[in-house]
Amino acid sequence: MSAGSDTKDQVAALGEKYKYGFVTDIETEMAPKGLNADIVRFISAKKNEPEWMLDWRLAAFRRWTEMREPGWARLRYPKIEYQDAYYYAAPKDKEKYESLDEVDPKLIETYKKLGIPISEQKMLAGVAVDAVFDSVSVATTFKEKLNEAGVIFCPISEAIRDYPDLVRKYLGSVVPVTDNFFATLNSAVFSDGTFVYVPKGVRCPMELSTYFRINASQTGQFERTLIIADEGSYVSYLEGCTAPMRDENQLHAAVVELVALEGAEIKYSTVQNWYPGDENGKGGIYNFVTKRGDCRGHRSKISWTQVETGSAITWKYPSCILRGDDTIGEFYSVAVTNNYQQADTGTKMIHLGKNTRSRIISKGISAGKAQNTYRGLVSVHAKAINARNYTQCDSLLIGDKCGAHTVPYIEGRNPSARLEHEATTSKIAEDQLFYCLQRGLSQEEAVALIVNGFCKEVLQQLPMEFAVEAQKLLGISLEGSVG
Amino acid sequence: MSAAAQREARRTEALDSFRVRGMPHRRFEHWRYSDLRAVLDAGQVAQAGTAKWNIEHLPEGVELFDLSVQDAPEWVMKTLGHVGNRRTMVEASLAFSEGGVALRVPKGKHIAEPIKLEIGGQGNLRWLIVLEQGASATVFEPHAHDAGYLRNVGVEITLAEGAELQHVRCAPLAPRSFTVELMALELAKHAKYYGHFANFGSRLSRTEAHIVLGGEGAEAHLSGVAVLGHEAHSDVTTHIEHAAGKTLSTQLFKHVAGGKSRAVYQGKITVRDGASGSDSRQTARALLMSPRAEADLKPELIIFNDDVKCAHGATVGDLDPESLFYLRSRGIPEKDARRLLINAFLEEAVDVIGNDTLKETIWHDIEAALPRAMEAAK
Numbered sequence: 001m002s003a004g005s006d007t008k009d010q011v012a013a014l015g016e017k018y019k020y021g022f023v024t025d026i027e028t029e030m031a032p033k034g035l036n037a038d039i040v041r042f043i044s045a046k047k048n049e050p051e052w053m054l055d056w057r058l059a060a061f062r063r064w065t066e067m068r069e070p071g072w073a074r075l076r077y078p079k080i081e082y083q084d085a086y087y088y089a090a091p092k093d094k095e096k097y098e099s100l101d102e103v104d105p106k107l108i109e110t111y112k113k114l115g116i117p118i119s120e121q122k123m124l125a126g127v128a129v130d131a132v133f134d135s136v137s138v139a140t141t142f143k144e145k146l147n148e149a150g151v152i153f154c155p156i157s158e159a160i161r162d163y164p165d166l167v168r169k170y171l172g173s174v175v176p177v178t179d180n181f182f183a184t185l186n187s188a189v190f191s192d193g194t195f196v197y198v199p200k201g202v203r204c205p206m207e208l209s210t211y212f213r214i215n216a217s218q219t220g221q222f223e224r225t226l227i228i229a230d231e232g233s234y235v236s237y238l239e240g241c242t243a244p245m246r247d248e249n250q251l252h253a254a255v256v257e258l259v260a261l262e263g264a265e266i267k268y269s270t271v272q273n274w275y276p277g278d279e280n281g282k283g284g285i286y287n288f289v290t291k292r293g294d295c296r297g298h299r300s301k302i303s304w305t306q307v308e309t310g311s312a313i314t315w316k317y318p319s320c321i322l323r324g325d326d327t328i329g330e331f332y333s334v335a336v337t338n339n340y341q342q343a344d345t346g347t348k349m350i351h352l353g354k355n356t357r358s359r360i361i362s363k364g365i366s367a368g369k370a371q372n373t374y375r376g377l378v379s380v381h382a383k384a385i386n387a388r389n390y391t392q393c394d395s396l397l398i399g400d401k402c403g404a405h406t407v408p409y410i411e412g413r414n415p416s417a418r419l420e421h422e423a424t425t426s427k428i429a430e431d432q433l434f435y436c437l438q439r440g441l442s443q444e445e446a447v448a449l450i451v452n453g454f455c456k457e458v459l460q461q462l463p464m465e466f467a468v469e470a471q472k473l474l475g476i477s478l479e480g481s482v483g
Numbered sequence: 484m485s486a487a488a489q490r491e492a493r494r495t496e497a498l499d500s501f502r503v504r505g506m507p508h509r510r511f512e513h514w515r516y517s518d519l520r521a522v523l524d525a526g527q528v529a530q531a532g533t534a535k536w537n538i539e540h541l542p543e544g545v546e547l548f549d550l551s552v553q554d555a556p557e558w559v560m561k562t563l564g565h566v567g568n569r570r571t572m573v574e575a576s577l578a579f580s581e582g583g584v585a586l587r588v589p590k591g592k593h594i595a596e597p598i599k600l601e602i603g604g605q606g607n608l609r610w611l612i613v614l615e616q617g618a619s620a621t622v623f624e625p626h627a628h629d630a631g632y633l634r635n636v637g638v639e640i641t642l643a644e645g646a647e648l649q650h651v652r653c654a655p656l657a658p659r660s661f662t663v664e665l666m667a668l669e670l671a672k673h674a675k676y677y678g679h680f681a682n683f684g685s686r687l688s689r690t691e692a693h694i695v696l697g698g699e700g701a702e703a704h705l706s707g708v709a710v711l712g713h714e715a716h717s718d719v720t721t722h723i724e725h726a727a728g729k730t731l732s733t734q735l736f737k738h739v740a741g742g743k744s745r746a747v748y749q750g751k752i753t754v755r756d757g758a759s760g761s762d763s764r765q766t767a768r769a770l771l772m773s774p775r776a777e778a779d780l781k782p783e784l785i786i787f788n789d790d791v792k793c794a795h796g797a798t799v800g801d802l803d804p805e806s807l808f809y810l811r812s813r814g815i816p817e818k819d820a821r822r823l824l825i826n827a828f829l830e831e832a833v834d835v836i837g838n839d840t841l842k843e844t845i846w847h848d849i850e851a852a853l854p855r856a857m858e859a860a861k
Contacts, residue, residue: 072512380799382774397789400756410780412799415771419800425786425793 031088037061040188043088047157047192050164060177060187067181073344074373074405077286077313085251087189087222149205151235152197156224159195166197170228174257174294174321182253182288182315186222190255193224198233198264207463209238223254229264231297238466240271250275252311253288262297262324267305269462271470273477274310281340281369284312291318295327295353303330304347305461307470309477312341317375319348322356322384329358332458334470336477337370337402346376346407351384351417360391363455364406367398367478373405380417387417395425396454398447398478451478486560487553493564498578501525504571516747516779517689517718519572523633523661528572531633532606533581542596544588545620550609551582559585562611566639567667567693576607576637576665583609588618588646597621597649597838605631605660611639614646614674621649623841630660630685638666642674644698649677651841653848656715656855657685665691672698672727679836680707681845683852684715684744691720696730696758705734706832708845711744711776712855718747725758725791734765737832739825741772741856751783754791761788765795770802770828773859802828821857 031042040061044054069080146153152163160167177187198204229235252274258266268291277284287310293302304318314337320329331347349358358378366372372395380387395404406423428450436446451474452459462470484492506528507513508520541547548559555563563585564577588594592615600622602608614620626634634657642648654662662685668676680690694703709717723732738746748767769778782795802824810820829849836842 395784395786397786397791400759400789402789403785403787405786406782406784406795408780408782408797410778410797410799412769412771412778413776415774415776415801417771417800419798421780421782421795421797423782423784423793423795425784425791427789427791 064184156193156195183290186255190224196227204235225256232263236267256291258293260300265301270306277312286313287311289316298324301328305332308335314343325353339368344373348377351380351387364395366402377409379411391421393423497574501574534606534608535604546587548585580607586612590615594620603627616643619647624652636664640668656683670701673700682709682717684711709738710852712742720749722751725761729760738769740776743775749781753785756787759790
């Protein structure tokens with residue numbers, strides 16, 4: 001049997017059970033099902049939010065009721081019943097924890113299964129973790145060290161109370177309330193999320209990371225992240241997630257806003273491994289995310305790196321607005337889809353300032369019956385003198401039932417700008433596979449090696465802690481499905 | 484049902500379909516760079532009348548049928564209104580035109596002399612060509628300058644097994660007109676289509692080709708140039724569907740945009756799941772000569788099969804400053820140097836035209852259009 005047809009057989013035989021599929025049974029406090037102005041008020045009240053925040057949410061909600069769900073992406077899924085979901089769930093509220101021992105042991109157990117370094121591991125990993133469990137942040141570590149540097153790293157609900165001026169100034173300034181259907185929904189009902197502020201000239205002393213986890217059944221997760229890097233500062237933020245196995249589709253609509261002021265740099269890395277549904281396409285997370293970075297000051301830089309292996313539906317376009325002169329935007333992406341997964345993901349690079357530069361490297365891997373689409377826009381406005389873009393989109397197909405699509409938009413309005421786009425679509429070369437097998441590697445090892453090589457340019461961009469996890473994830477996602 | 488009655492029925496259908504869909508606008512993904520509804524309403528299209536066609540000399544061996552005659556023979560009836568999917572402007576050209584022309588090259592015939600099909604005047608028009616098994620021909624389709632306010636042409640081309648068609652379309656500058664030409668092509672086994680689209684722009688110009696490579700080994704090779712100045716607009720949109728195995732498509736488009744012009748290229752390639760061993764290559768490049776000009780490129784790949792080779796490349800930019808410097812250091816004045824480099828840029832896309840006389844005709848038009856394209860906006 002040839003290597004190619006062997007690979008296809010194994011795709012068909014895929015039955016890898018989701019490793020992180022478990023449910024923690026803790027009491028959750030839920031808002032009633034459905035979405036209306038009262039639910040928005042309920043969420044706001046739960047968070048003890050100030051009046052202006054409630055008004056902001058209500059305005060978003062009113063707007064949302066007039067909006068229609070976008071249908072332009074190459075995604076097929078059953079109609080989402082927005083009135084049939086819960087919009088708020090919080091882990092049982094305890095007054096205060098003296099130490100980790102007081103935290104619900106089941107919660108700690110969950111973190112352990114996920115490998116979140118919250119106890120001893122946190123010291124070894126050297127990562128400050130602001131763990132989000134079902135929308136409410138329960139543990140924040142390394143606060144002191146960050147405090148020393150003047151970095152604010154806290155749940156956004158806390159930031160709304162403690163730093164209202166900063167939040168009011170920047171929230172919704174990158175992704176406006178009216179931006180799109182999912183972002184507007186998020187603006188109305190976001191439960192919690194992360195807030196980061198790095199003051200002028202500060203280099204954040206550690207990688208910041210948050211682990212999201214969707215837990216309660218039928219609960220949409222609406223995270224809101226806002227990161228502000230003040231003049232000349234630097235921050236690297238890591239986001240990673242897994243979710244328990246579930247039959248009903250779960251809706252996730254997060255919004256991430258990044259603001260880089262003059263000379264600042266933000267590096268945002270994601271490893272996404274939410275439940276993708278079973279081998280028959282049942283269940284799985286619906287992930288509709290709006291991520292956007294604004295290089296507001298001159299010489300600022302925003303870099304997105306993502307490894308997307310999970311979710312039944314991925315709708316995600318981390319973008320950069322290159323507003324300042326000499327700003328840089330980067331997008332490195334690996335998207336793996338298997339079984340019935342569908343991903344429509346890419347980026348937008350909007351060149352507004354002079355000498356702005358952007359680079360897009362996208363690697364799509366499609367196996368089983370999955371559909372994987374890269375959709376990207378590079379737009380150079382008339383004043384963006386000497387703008388430069390390089391885009392490379394490569395797709396790898398594994399099996400003859402899957403699809404890989406590339407939909408780039410390239411719009412140039414300045415003659416001094418240079419835009420280059422390249423894309424290829426291919427399968428794993430038989431000769432590469434043969435070479436590896438002939439050297440004594442198993443088919444599975446060989447494919448993992450080739451796929452890792454295919455994604456190398458992106459994986460290199462990840463911080464150390466994540467690079468290891470991402471490589472493992474690629475292996476797990478394609479385990480049994482290739483080679 | 485008589486042929487005339489059938490035609491009438493199909494026409495009524497087209498009319499209803501156009502009424503339902505209406506004018507294409509930028510919310511239609513494929514019309515995002517050419518908003519026809521913003522500049523033209525459906526009533527104007529309906530009242531534009533019928534455009535003119537002319538074939539001065541019909542090469543021997545080619546059959547011609549005038550579509551203004553209602554009782555059409557079977558080969559016309561099988562094709563007219565049946566090739567490709569029913570896009571709204573195609574329906575309009577069928578519903579509102581009173582005439583047009585149908586051509587057929589019988590089995591095994593090779594027509595060496597190009598068929599010169601001139602298109603002129605204002606209004607809707609249909610033309611079609613059928614190449615039977617193993618036949619070959621060349622169609623040269625020059626358009627006249629004056630298109631009134633609108634010219635909307637619908638074209639159907641079917642190539643039977645092993646047939647080969649060369650098609651060179653040349654649309655000169657029509658600064659006051661809206662010009663639309665939508666082509667639908669079906670290729671059987673081992674049929675080959677070589678299409679060249681030269682565009683010099685209009686107020687809104689749309690050239691669209693939908694090509695279905697329906698039989699194994701079918702090939703489509705597209706090339707084209709757009710040389711635009713002032714406020715000219717040119718939108719070339721292609722969709723090549725690899726529906727059978729071992730099919731091949733290549734595309735090479737070079738656009739030069741000066742003044743306040745806008746050059747658009749949208750190229751979509753679909754590889755169906757059964758189309759194993761297909762190969763598809765696509766290159767689109769645009770040169771911007773002025774700070775007010777705009778180039779939009781959208782090369783799209785939709786792939787449902789792993790046994791394919793697909794690649795596309797797209798660039799937007801100015802002339803390479805190093806090349807320019809080199810030429811100037813040899814004593815060539817800047818303007819001449821720029822012109823040389825633009826010629827070199829376009830040459831690749833013109834060179835693929837298989838007929839030398841037609842190649843010269845296109846070069847002649849390019850030379851005439853270049854000074855305009857090299858101007859910056861006033």
